[in-house]
Amino acid sequence: MRAEEEARDNIALGGRPDQGAQADETAYLKSLLDWHRMARDWSLIVSSGMVGLVLAVTVVGPFIVPADPNVVHSANRLLPPFWMEGGNLTHPLGTDGVGRDLLARIVVGFRTSLFISVTGVLLAVAIGAIVGILAGFVGRRVDTVLMGLTDVQLSFPFIVLAVSLLSLVPPSPPILIVVLSLAAWPMYARVIRSIVQQERNADYVVAARSTGASEGRIIYAYIVRNIVPSVLVVATIDIATLVVFESLLSFLGLGVQPPTASWGNIIAEGKNYLTSAWWITTLPGVAIVFTVLSFNLFGDNLHRYIDPRSS
Amino acid sequence: MHAPHKAQEQRRNVLEVEDLETVFYTSRGTLRAVDRVSFSVQQGRTLGIVGESGSGKSVTARSIIRAVESPGAIIGGKVLLFGEDLLGLTESQMREIRGRDIGMIFQDPGASLNPVRRIGAQLVETYRTHRSASKGEAKEVALETLARVGIGSPSEVFDGYGVDFSAGVTQRVMIAMAIICGPKLLIADEPTTMLGIRTQRHILEALLKVQEDLGMAMILITHDFGVVSWVADDIMVMYGGRNVEYAQEREILQRPRHHYTAGLIRSVPLIEARKSKRFASIPGFPPDMLEMCFECCPFHPRCDAAEEDCRTVRPALSGTHENPDHTFACHHPVEKSVLDELART
Amino acid sequence: MVSYIVRRLFYAMVIITCATVVAFTLIRIIPGNPARIISPNASQEQIDQLTKKLGYDQPIPVQFVSFVKDAAQGDFGRSLFLKQDVATVIATSLPYTLVLASTALAIALVIGIGLGTLAAFQRDRIVDRVVLGIAVLGQSMPGFWVGLVLILVVSVKLGWFPAFGYEGPSSLVLPALALALSLLATLIRTSRLVMLDVLSQDYIRAAYSRGLKRGTIVIRYALRNIWVPILTVVGVQIGFVLGNAVVIEYIFNFPGLGHTILNAVLRRDYPVVQAVTILMAVGFVVINTIIDLSYGFLDPRIRKELSK
Numbered sequence: 028m029r030a031e032e033e034a035r036d037n038i039a040l041g042g043r044p045d046q047g048a049q050a051d052e053t054a055y056l057k058s059l060l061d062w063h064r065m066a067r068d069w070s071l072i073v074s075s076g077m078v079g080l081v082l083a084v085t086v087v088g089p090f091i092v093p094a095d096p097n098v099v100h101s102a103n104r105l106l107p108p109f110w111m112e113g114g115n116l117t118h119p120l121g122t123d124g125v126g127r128d129l130l131a132r133i134v135v136g137f138r139t140s141l142f143i144s145v146t147g148v149l150l151a152v153a154i155g156a157i158v159g160i161l162a163g164f165v166g167r168r169v170d171t172v173l174m175g176l177t178d179v180q181l182s183f184p185f186i187v188l189a190v191s192l193l194s195l196v197p198p199s200p201p202i203l204i205v206v207l208s209l210a211a212w213p214m215y216a217r218v219i220r221s222i223v224q225q226e227r228n229a230d231y232v233v234a235a236r237s238t239g240a241s242e243g244r245i246i247y248a249y250i251v252r253n254i255v256p257s258v259l260v261v262a263t264i265d266i267a268t269l270v271v272f273e274s275l276l277s278f279l280g281l282g283v284q285p286p287t288a289s290w291g292n293i294i295a296e297g298k299n300y301l302t303s304a305w306w307i308t309t310l311p312g313v314a315i316v317f318t319v320l321s322f323n324l325f326g327d328n329l330h331r332y333i334d335p336r337s338s
Numbered sequence: 339m340h341a342p343h344k345a346q347e348q349r350r351n352v353l354e355v356e357d358l359e360t361v362f363y364t365s366r367g368t369l370r371a372v373d374r375v376s377f378s379v380q381q382g383r384t385l386g387i388v389g390e391s392g393s394g395k396s397v398t399a400r401s402i403i404r405a406v407e408s409p410g411a412i413i414g415g416k417v418l419l420f421g422e423d424l425l426g427l428t429e430s431q432m433r434e435i436r437g438r439d440i441g442m443i444f445q446d447p448g449a450s451l452n453p454v455r456r457i458g459a460q461l462v463e464t465y466r467t468h469r470s471a472s473k474g475e476a477k478e479v480a481l482e483t484l485a486r487v488g489i490g491s492p493s494e495v496f497d498g499y500g501v502d503f504s505a506g507v508t509q510r511v512m513i514a515m516a517i518i519c520g521p522k523l524l525i526a527d528e529p530t531t532m533l534g535i536r537t538q539r540h541i542l543e544a545l546l547k548v549q550e551d552l553g554m555a556m557i558l559i560t561h562d563f564g565v566v567s568w569v570a571d572d573i574m575v576m577y578g579g580r581n582v583e584y585a586q587e588r589e590i591l592q593r594p595r596h597h598y599t600a601g602l603i604r605s606v607p608l609i610e611a612r613k614s615k616r617f618a619s620i621p622g623f624p625p626d627m628l629e630m631c632f633e634c635c636p637f638h639p640r641c642d643a644a645e646e647d648c649r650t651v652r653p654a655l656s657g658t659h660e661n662p663d664h665t666f667a668c669h670h671p672v673e674k675s676v677l678d679e680l681a682r683t
Numbered sequence: 684m685v686s687y688i689v690r691r692l693f694y695a696m697v698i699i700t701c702a703t704v705v706a707f708t709l710i711r712i713i714p715g716n717p718a719r720i721i722s723p724n725a726s727q728e729q730i731d732q733l734t735k736k737l738g739y740d741q742p743i744p745v746q747f748v749s750f751v752k753d754a755a756q757g758d759f760g761r762s763l764f765l766k767q768d769v770a771t772v773i774a775t776s777l778p779y780t781l782v783l784a785s786t787a788l789a790i791a792l793v794i795g796i797g798l799g800t801l802a803a804f805q806r807d808r809i810v811d812r813v814v815l816g817i818a819v820l821g822q823s824m825p826g827f828w829v830g831l832v833l834i835l836v837v838s839v840k841l842g843w844f845p846a847f848g849y850e851g852p853s854s855l856v857l858p859a860l861a862l863a864l865s866l867l868a869t870l871i872r873t874s875r876l877v878m879l880d881v882l883s884q885d886y887i888r889a890a891y892s893r894g895l896k897r898g899t900i901v902i903r904y905a906l907r908n909i910w911v912p913i914l915t916v917v918g919v920q921i922g923f924v925l926g927n928a929v930v931i932e933y934i935f936n937f938p939g940l941g942h943t944i945l946n947a948v949l950r951r952d953y954p955v956v957q958a959v960t961i962l963m964a965v966g967f968v969v970i971n972t973i974i975d976l977s978y979g980f981l982d983p984r985i986r987k988e989l990s991k
Contacts, residue, residue, distance in 0.1 A: 178698060186926030190948050271825045275930060278827055294828060301831065302839050312828035320823040403892055437894030449885035453984055454907050464893045499983040515893060
């Protein structure tokens, strides 16, 4: 009798949410995030704000900025930003080599870069998840082969790989997304694989299996739940990384092609006017730094709250 | 079975701690880890400090050598080493005392050694920090000390790395490190907790041997009453950061006055007990140090004999007329003899 | 221990082989005939002749075998544009890249680890926060942009260092700084974390309780224990550094391997692209293998683990 009571007490105290029904889902999510502490964490607040700003500009920006990013107006070329002599508020950040408004082009750059990076990350997560779950679940040979594949992929410095690949096919956004996701997937495969390996033999998973739960349900209930936090953190930071890669490739002429504006190709153009019109090279970089910084900070903060697993 | 007890003559006080107060400032409040604790240790004798995790015993030890890190701070009391208050010294004076006059060993011997350096190098370095000696002389002293703590092949250990040896050997090495400069006081913080039972015995014997060889005072900190009663001459029981009972070992074993002490003694598995006897444990959980009341007895939530005054008045540490040296902090102390009770079951 | 070394070397060879095969194959799958690149205006007959002469009409595995045979003798083919053997092209540009990369690595290691450990000792105080701020900012700045800004500010406006080509050691400064930045930032954060972890270990506390001098504890107990995790990070990051070198060399017109491969790619000079890609992969694998093998020397616990 006492043993049963104690067992019940233990479950109540330890309380794995899976013991109850899906009704405990909200309770579980609430327990994941310490809302009180989060509300007072300045770093988290500031970085969320920054990310919010980036997303806002991405979604709304092109509608707000009056100038057209693609209109060429050679009389207006190389106008400086408004705070310098010769600048005016019609083109607040000046114009580029063929007279296009720089602010408008930078704002479009938000859209370009973020769209490509986010899609790239999503694709990378998908590939990595498949590989990781397979490797972790099936194990043995499949695992060795898949991990070997990851290693080979990592053995190529990404840029060299991307540059070589992109020299073979004409660059376009979908190709770019695929190339970027190829750079990013190994990390997810590794992370997911190790979580799967840890979890599949965890006590509560074994217990669930013994009560007859199907493998599919096990994968969803235990493993996916445990994967999401880690993946979310890595993905946020990866968005930042891919933004840099995309800018790099566009800068080299292997990414987004003009006239579509991307920060990288604006800077590439600006390179020709480095001394005469420094703003074309410098200002898009500021946008890059701001965006990357905000995702990096946000991801770091997320890491502290969402991923108690890591040291 | 007990280790031979030392004679009762008046001996020098090597260490006298008076009203030591160490606190930790946390975001949830101030934690009184060591709450006005006093004790003394004499040359050649051993004081055992017993208590559960969180009772403040380790913090006490660290406070003696002033190794309390922020957010902790020693805010009151005196720590007198041969009459000199360590709390008043500068950090660099204190650094000389650590290792040279006071030696300390810790719970996890494997983790206490620098994994990437040879054992011998660490021993020699410790010796040469406090005594001027050449490398050769220091090496000799090191080998001697390793032999003294019962290591069979000192030069093999000298040339080896921590990872090469068992926990028992490694703990002996740590003892050697602590005593190599010939300190007057050795503090052992849970030295046997992580060891198997046979090794525990060996280590305790080694400790007693070096204590005798060097005439040191020793403080042994543990949660295991069985261990402490084997080795200690005097025992101090800590609970909730306070000293709740203090007496000679034999006295406390036969007539514990504080209910917590009685509970601890009862919970030591005795081979002599009959098989039908259940494992006696003290009901309840260790106190949340941040929520603990000041003006009360810290043990009252778990105590069978708790009364109203236990909740509202802090019991003072005092002895009785018949036995002034046996002090305890309890409003309604235990009257019966626990050992009799155990003998009867 | 020896068996581990052998296994590790074998593994490295396998990876290099795979990388070589992949690089080789990819380049040959692309549409377009290399022969046409050399002489875009030649007639079809001449193109066919040239194709045959260069061996591009053979099946890929055959081409691969002859490539490997030639490569073993130091012949990597001939550049389609530069009228030189690929081997020569590589030999002239490799030293520049090596010097640039080593300088950048040295800068990143010294400053990165230095600042990171400093921050760890001053945990949560102003120095720590400033250093962390620098690190996070540094990780967010794309190398190519930093290079351009450095050229603009330091070279053009201030005139302290040359920006283009190679005029002597002073030409190294700006490119090395731009290249070092992101690795430096990462190393600051990593070494800070590692040092904080080391400082919380029992052996530090035990050393302190023995009265060892602060300097001794820092150098012989703390610093000695940070190498394994830091080298791991360096191994991973080297790939990115090598990649960034390509872009940095392009911006600064620095006559190194990266510059070579970039021009080769843009001009579709396949033999060069192929050889340099393989070379870079080999370099990366070699560096990582060396790092892996060094763990045994650095940490007796790992040495013991490997000997089992």
